[in-house]
Amino acid sequence: MYADDLSIIVKGRSREDAIPTANMVLEKLRAWSRENGLAIDPSKCEAVWFALSTHTESDYDREGKWPLEVAGCKIPVMTMGASRAAKLLGVELKPRLTLNVAPAKQCVATSQRMSQLRCIAHKEAGPSPRDLRTFVIGYGASKLRYGSELIWAAATDSAKNEMQKTYATLARIVGGVASTVDPESAHLEANMPPLHILCLHARLSIFENIRACQTDWMRRPPPEPPPRAGFRISPLYRDELYAFVDACAKDCGVTQSPPREERFFRSSIPPWSAASAQQVTIGVELPIDHSITDVVELMREKRKSQRRGSSAAQSSIMDNSNGWRCQGLQVSRR
Numbered sequence: 001m002y003a004d005d006l007s008i009i010v011k012g013r014s015r016e017d018a019i020p021t022a023n024m025v026l027e028k029l030r031a032w033s034r035e036n037g038l039a040i041d042p043s044k045c046e047a048v049w050f051a052l053s054t055h056t057e058s059d060y061d062r063e064g065k066w067p068l069e070v071a072g073c074k075i076p077v078m079t080m081g082a083s084r085a086a087k088l089l090g091v092e093l094k095p096r097l098t099l100n101v102a103p104a105k106q107c108v109a110t111s112q113r114m115s116q117l118r119c120i121a122h123k124e125a126g127p128s129p130r131d132l133r134t135f136v137i138g139y140g141a142s143k144l145r146y147g148s149e150l151i152w153a154a155a156t157d158s159a160k161n162e163m164q165k166t167y168a169t170l171a172r173i174v175g176g177v178a179s180t181v182d183p184e185s186a187h188l189e190a191n192m193p194p195l196h197i198l199c200l201h202a203r204l205s206i207f208e209n210i211r212a213c214q215t216d217w218m219r220r221p222p223p224e225p226p227p228r229a230g231f232r233i234s235p236l237y238r239d240e241l242y243a244f245v246d247a248c249a250k251d252c253g254v255t256q257s258p259p260r261e262e263r264f265f266r267s268s269i270p271p272w273s274a275a276s277a278q279q280v281t282i283g284v285e286l287p288i289d290h291s292i293t294d295v296v297e298l299m300r301e302k303r304k305s306q307r308r309g310s311s312a313a314q315s316s317i318m319d320n321s322n323g324w325r326c327q328g329l330q331v332s333r334r
Helices: 015-035 101-121 132-144 148-154 157-175 183-190 195-204 206-213 238-251 271-279 295-312
Strands: 068-070 073-075 086-088 091-093 316-319 324-327 330-333
Touching (some): 101 132, 132 157, 157 183
Antiparallel strands (some): 068 073, 086 091, 324 330
16 A cells, blocks of 8 residues: 655744654654555655745755655755755745746646657557556646646646646547647547646645644544546535635634725616616705706796705805805705
8 A cells, every 4th residue: 555645744943843743743644554554665754934024044065954754764954045945746846936947847848748649559569558648648638747746836837738738638638639630629539628627626725635634644544445547535525614614714704794984875886777877976966846847947846946945954064165055965066
């Protein structure tokens, strides 16, 4: 049984404070693995130290002073921002976090596999799988999507375009269409989702790993072996995801119903009534005889009503800048 890609994040004020804590966690993990028939390969373990500012940390000469220890083997802790480039999961980490080197290497590795896949598709060499589409996706796209949950968030648009072009070439091989077919049609013919959708799915799958942060992870029994070759871990249940997001939002002070500013109008005016917006009265509407149908009589009656409302007002406010007079609750033009 294999358990791959287990990531542990330890926070501390300094390297001297965080590494002993990480060694305690690794020792408990090793004891739990031994009890459940698992083994940790120290040669495949990697560690990187991140600081708020790379200028406050010294260079990699301190990496040998405070190493991580697993099964008696020392794991050097690389420093983010040191003269030596740090690597994590095969991705070279740069202080500027452009990560353009990783997509370029993945595109080159995928191109090498595509040349092999073309030979298999034309039955020139290699195996003859029953389902070529499954074989091409598993053999080609897996190399392109490795670490995409980290790369897609920080890579530049040029690197993303190169990855999408390589993925479109894979789709053309799967669908058996010409190289001149546009990428959207190639994805449709091959029944393959776009690359950015797969990368977003990979980023959302990080929520599955959050369950490992619970306190009872050491007392759990080991997972059962997969029943078939295409087995995948069941996705996180929606209520668990919503509960986690609500907890994070509550910790950050974000409420579900934040107070909003009151609307200026009590009832909004629909777009089809915008032409009648000039008839809206600000304040208290005075009664007007609605039996009048003539426009001249209507305006005369309205002026009379405004004079009656102005004489009954107790307070008046004058704005000399624009010449508007507000008497009581009725607005009129001087």
